[in-house]
Amino acid sequence: MSPADFVNLICDNCREAGRGMSDHPVVLAVGNGAATLPQLRLFTEQFYLHIRNMLPWIGQIYVTCPPEEVRTALVKNLAEERLGMFTNTKAHLELLPEFGEAIGLDSFVPDSFTRLVVGFKSNYGLTDEQLVFWTMHILADQEHGDEGIELVCEYGRGASPRVPMHS
Template structure:
């Protein structure tokens, strides 16, 4: 697929979604965190569902993409991404991203055993099954585009705002927020470089399906971030 054409189509899609407030760039949960309006119970529920529905699965999904990928430059990039997920070498955190998230959970009062064994809400369940279904059912480049571009184009801006709100209103330390600060830089680098390398590997016939995967992932992520209210006991 022509990289310039793919980039234009992706930009057009993002602009359409942003006009309709359908991305993380204008999201009520982020705004509530910035203003300190989430209760502790809401904050813990949001953090739990985001982890078990999405963040805990990223290394697995990258492994599934790698196993199907037949493009050698892309395979190298996927391995580098996987090494960061599992070892934190690129960022210098020297801990896996799930470990960084578990530390964040502990800082807001979620024991790691509770976070690892929590029950999923429908939105978290939808996100998790979407990622595994996409990786299992679609070509590697459709999965990589959907999940990578659908997240990493928005994470840096969203996480900067989350870090600011959590540090100011919830008094969390820099160490407690390392999961988010690591992703500001790592996802910025991935987001800047991923689109071109992915588009080069996509057949022209798969362009529409690839953009559909990006749009679907953005929507499911938006819904997952909206999941802030614990179910009634």
């Protein structure tokens, strides 16, 4: 299997129903204006936990990953997530609670984010300022995804490295 075919296999698997955000019920509901504020608040809380728990996983992958190019991509991802370094924003874990406050929450992935932004603006009257967390992810996550595809093509050659990536 060629590196491009392997990337396509991974992408196809991620597009299967229930495996990504594109068909998440809240994403679909925001897109058509049917999401309620309680649903948005719960979704925001859950998304916060996802991001909070994802960051140590990225760090662990960094520590155990031999290719320097992959480690560089991972540290850039962490710098953006933890510091907002490349989007000139705040840490993502600071931005999401700000969004939560905009939808009345007291405490606390690019096509999907684009649909969320459009839905939040048109159906809930939220402003660009209130949606910074989502809008900056549209570009940042596209870049992370493109970089990931390049790295899989480069380092996913042969059967043995593909087993842990595809499992």
